[in-house]
Amino acid sequence: VNSTNRGFNRGLILIVGFVLLAGGLSSIALSAIPAFAELWVAQGQKLTGAATDGFMRISVGTATLADIAVGVFAVILAVVLILFISREGGGRTSTLVEQSADGSRTTRIELGVPRALLQGELSGRPEFVSTRVSAHTVSGTATLNVSVRCRRGIAPADATAIVTRALLGMDQILGTTIPTLVQVGGGFRARFSTRSRLN
């Protein structure tokens, strides 16, 4: 549950999709419909004419003013895209609880405590291959994320029960309840990791 803006993700995919569609349809139409090709050339020449007319005739080297403008726009767009990529997968937090009782003292619970408590409880269980504990901020609330990988054939209800028991134990120690997501997965590693060792 990271804070990736999924609307932006889908928006970018949609825009690129439409641009490719438009480009593809245009190039098919250019070869299939002569009238479209004529219109394309006429409009293209008008546009390039306008872009090199009047004061736009100023050029730097062999680049016209319009070229420079396109270049500046491209740089801005690239920066926006880099920012977009850097924003993916955020929202992790290390502080789960920060409460002040009377305004002068605050109680803080960092991720390390629940992680140690849950790992200590769950990592020894034979039902699980691995356990991971992390924390994210979801709509302003710090939430715990417990991810376990099950061995083959473990009933989901059993996995849930084991994790729930560990969570309730943790709640008692911490004296508070932190909203929690439990992920139960299986997969390649669970199937091929060694089940037991015989000596």
Place this chain on the structure above:
Amino acid sequence: VSNRPSVYKRIQRRETHSPRSDLAITLAVVLILALAYLVTEIVLAACGQKALLLAPVQMVSDIVHLYTVRTSILELSGGVLVIVGLVLVVAALSPGRRARHVQYTERAVVVIDNEVIASALVRVAADEAGVDPDNALGAVSRHRVLVRITPASGVPVDRTAVTAAVRERLDAWGLQPALKPRVVIEKIGRVGA
């Protein structure tokens, strides 16, 4: 769970649907590379240097006179662009459900991979049918579970009993969305199954 419904709703939605991050990041990287190339050509032109591939003037004139390219090439590349574009539009608009089911407990929201549900149900069905778990196959989709059992030759398997066992277990787990079981007993058994 009951005192933070909005947080849990959001978690459930985000965990059962794909963020489409891989695709979006890939597209962004490709776009950044293309833009970097374009800027390079423009800067080279502004400095009066020779172009790497195409000077900006040449690019514009090539686009305007695109129709002079051979018809077959134009149509083929156009077709490829249309297909890729359609795939992207579908990816952007489809829900992108992940192969997972949700279970609410008094303490947490639990998201379970379909794979885990399938392998647990295979064990349940195999126990009930009296075959080795290796001779039972399970597949879980959004609303359905399909369990295929290969019986041992000459030993009949009671399909109704196996279905009932699977259904009973599913009811106890209370997964969302609910799953409907279907059990298939293979016609041809296997010796030693």
